[in-house]
Amino acid sequence: MAKARVSINDIAKNLNISKTTVSFILNGKAKEKRISDKLVKKVLLKVQELEYHPNQLAQGLRTGKTNIIGLMVEDISNPFYASIAKLIEDKAYNNNYKIIYCSTENNKTRAKEFLRMFTTLGVDGCIIAPTMGIEKEINTLINAGMNIVLFDRKFENMSTDVVMVNNREGMYTATEHLINRGYKNIGLIALALDKPEKEDRIIGYQEAMKHHHLTPLVFAFPFKSNLHDYVDDIKQIIEKNNDLEALVFGTNYLAISGLEAITSLNLKIPDDMAIVAFDDHDLFRIHKPDITVVAQPIETIAQIAIDTLLRKLQTKESDRVNDTINLSTTLIPRGSSQKSKR
Amino acid sequence: MAKARVSINDIAKNLNISKTTVSFILNGKAKEKRISDKLVKKVLLKVQELEYHPNQLAQGLRTGKTNIIGLMVEDISNPFYASIAKLIEDKAYNNNYKIIYCSTENNKTRAKEFLRMFTTLGVDGCIIAPTMGIEKEINTLINAGMNIVLFDRKFENMSTDVVMVNNREGMYTATEHLINRGYKNIGLIALALDKPEKEDRIIGYQEAMKHHHLTPLVFAFPFKSNLHDYVDDIKQIIEKNNDLEALVFGTNYLAISGLEAITSLNLKIPDDMAIVAFDDHDLFRIHKPDITVVAQPIETIAQIAIDTLLRKLQTKESDRVNDTINLSTTLIPRGSSQKSKR
């Protein structure tokens, strides 16, 4: 038999006082509202005794604060986002915030529905790694007063806080790493949600190639929710371009698919095909040979994103300044893959 | 300037009707309550025009249903849980449920606080991979009428639905796999949150060893939130037990740490040290040589967990039957590691 939860009325009735008084006491306004110490003690004791815990829906409805933060990413099962989610959750928890999360799978419709869900649920703020095509909705939210921090991907001319890594520079470094090791026919396998000429990671690669007078060779894919589907695509690319010496991968899962493709074609890394991945992963560290990566500062991204949001939540709307933080990536050279002469 | 959200009152006032009527219409009770088709149309149009979406806090407060499901796991950044979370989220979303999640880090206090959060927030149900030591709290919740589905780990004599894999059998199979390939000195590296003699994975290993007249050698660790800390532990074990031929790992992250340890000691897999891991991971598939694992049926676990919960939410409390589902693991033999004669 389900027993009814204890409400503030139960406390009040039990002590024959008004629920106003109970509320004041529980919200630390006892002094301000001149409630006697004796009564305060009595109430707190009764609260303990009956194990009263305020209904957060009612609180949220009245105060407009839910202490819920919405977190929207591409795919929570991607270790990159999962790690960030974990760090954000942890910090949120320490500040008495809960996380509602959702994976957009780069689906515009889904993303929009989640945004609506955030508002109808009354989240206090949200941290979003946005998909393309939800710019308008996000702007509407911002204008309606929602506290938003973007990360991983940004929109031009959006007046909110953004935490970004320098994708262009990171990719430039990754590409140059291969060039410095003597590779010339270097291809890029990347995701293009937007137009390729707008994707910083693609641009960084192209700049590095051009700067060294090499010809860029970009293979851009749309997002697929079954990540395994990339393996065949990559196999085909390798088979069709048999002068390819090296590949740069734009995301961790593309690189993982790349590894599978390379292995199943019986090619050796790095002699038959050298690779560099964007975004680190346990797998790249432990793989033999270990894989050079451009790592994103996951802890810092999470840290700044949640800090910024929490700060925002404590600032009057009028006093806010929107920052765009640009973090640097780190090249982690692994293996010893100087190009060997075949 | 933050614009106020549209409420049901706005719709009502705008059309000069009662909000009761609006509520009836929006909840599909127009026919039953004999609201004229003309008015129904007018209301729906106005709802569209003003982009009205009901406040879910108010709805939740009144109806006692929030359409929120709580998901509690050990660590959302562990791919095992992250994958399950993703699948659960997806299915929940399709049924108009949202997910609030939290990582317990096997911390009793944290877990208890999260459970409380679930109730004060009024979640409709929760899916929990429980930590040890929160049995009492979970029972209290169940008695208070909360809908709970447990997975990954269970408590004896708890009257709720549980989705489990057969850990004992899985570990037996994993161990026997190594025995069949000719290894004799096989150690187990596992987590022991409870007492080792109560951990099914440890028991399965021991049974396999004894059945084949071999001596079990169990190394049980407590949970550490910094997973990297296991590497040194494992290195020491390998160094101190130099007759060890093979290791079975109880979790994916222990196996990953094991790989790191083995590599950093310059040992070769499987010749110097053969291994089998419990719970698959991209890394084990792609690693050279690839690593034999006992895989858990992640999709099925997620599927059954959320299905069971959703079904439970639609069933009268009195009609409920609690199931314990036992799923089998799958041995995925990889590599070709017959023990070589040294």
Next chain:
DNA sequence: GTGTCGTGCTAAACCGATTTAGTGATCTTT
């Protein structure tokens, strides 16, 4: 003895929905 002030507390409105219990108008029946 009346006005003022401080003390200690509370009644009632409110947040935004749902739900219960009707109400007044029109139509049927006899």
Next chain:
DNA sequence: AAAGATCACTAAATCGGTTTAGCACGACAC
């Protein structure tokens, strides 16, 4: 033409909190 049924809605209570406005009482001043 009175009684009952049907129709098309609605006022008010409710969920469980917070917040506003204010009341009753005693002390003190004059």
